[in-house]
Amino acid sequence: MSTTAEPAVTVGAWLHGVVSDADDAVLATVTGMDGGTVRAVRAAGLAAVVSAVPLDGYGEEALRRNLADLAWLERAARSHHAVVEALSRTGPVVPARLATVHHDDTRVAAMLAERRADLAGALDRLAGRGEWGVKGYVVPGAVPRTEEPTGGGGAGAAYLRRRRAQLTARDEGQRIAAEAAAAVHVALARYAVEARRHTPQDRRLSGASTAMVLNGAYLVDAGTVDGFAALVRELADRHPEVRLELTGPWPPYSFVTERPEEEAVHTVREAAW
Structure with a gap:
């Protein structure tokens, strides 16, 4: 057998x-x-x-x-x-x-x-450097509210005017937050040794209640981390229309020659939280 x-x-x-x-x-x-x-x-x-x-x-x-x-x-x-x-x-x-x-x-x-x-x-x-992440989220109501328009036309027309004003205010808030995020990234990139700006994550991945407008990665010398963190706090005070979140230090996923694709970076980093 x-x-x-x-x-x-x-x-x-x-x-x-x-x-x-x-x-x-x-x-x-x-x-x-x-x-x-x-x-x-x-x-x-x-x-x-x-x-x-x-x-x-x-x-x-x-x-x-x-x-x-x-x-x-x-x-x-x-x-x-x-x-x-x-x-x-x-x-x-x-x-x-x-x-x-x-x-x-x-x-x-x-x-x-x-x-x-x-x-x-x-x-x-x-050597002697680490990757730090800074994410920025829209802060609702951090921009001046649009005055409610007046006019005739009854309750239906009034509702449409209010709804249009709300949408306009939301779009304006998104625009202002996006401009603030760009300014924050420029300031942090000047401080860091290198910087990358990744695509903002979907809310289902970020878990945040508002839209992400900044998903930055910054390579920072170990001896200057305190200064980098202080700059993040200063920028948060300067731009209340975005909520900034500092994370790290991470291994330098974003700063290698053959770095992972965007989603791979997100998967590795987010899974570790």
Whole structure:
């Protein structure tokens, strides 16, 4: 009687990020994808930190399906971010794009060798700096209310006039808030080393009751963070038509050469909150 052996599951490497060097003792305390451990793949004087993942669940076709599953995506983003955040506490890190999976360690090492100059340059640029986020939301009623128009025509006409005035005031409030958000971003970008302005998030993602008009990311020197926070408070006082929210420090998702797409940045950052 013969038996058919189960086909072996091929294991790939989910890339979390690249660092100058990795302490194996620290990595042993970090939980990676699916609750497993992480390890370093070393080549070209750099270290890529990866999680072992089965390619039947994390290969190209499987990832395409899973990335459409919001619950799976949130779990994966949280696990990925937890590793990147742990690495960022030990020094500069170049975060990998969410769901970057290599077929094996040999290909990870080849990537390090091929991109060594860019990766080493990014690590030097990010050293001693962190990413801070500033979001701005419309503050209803923070702009002068439009005077209610007068005129004849009865109750129906009066209602239409009031409704038109309300819509006009709302549109004007949005416009003023958007102008304030632009001014805030310019001021913060001048203070920061680098700045990015991402697309504002939908309310379903932000969880806010009013529209987001600023979704900025700022690379700030560690020694100037207090001044940056003070500037955010000053700008909030100067522009009461927007409510500013400062978050961070984050790993520098927005400031790497091959940075994640907009939605990937949002997913990783928001899942960590």
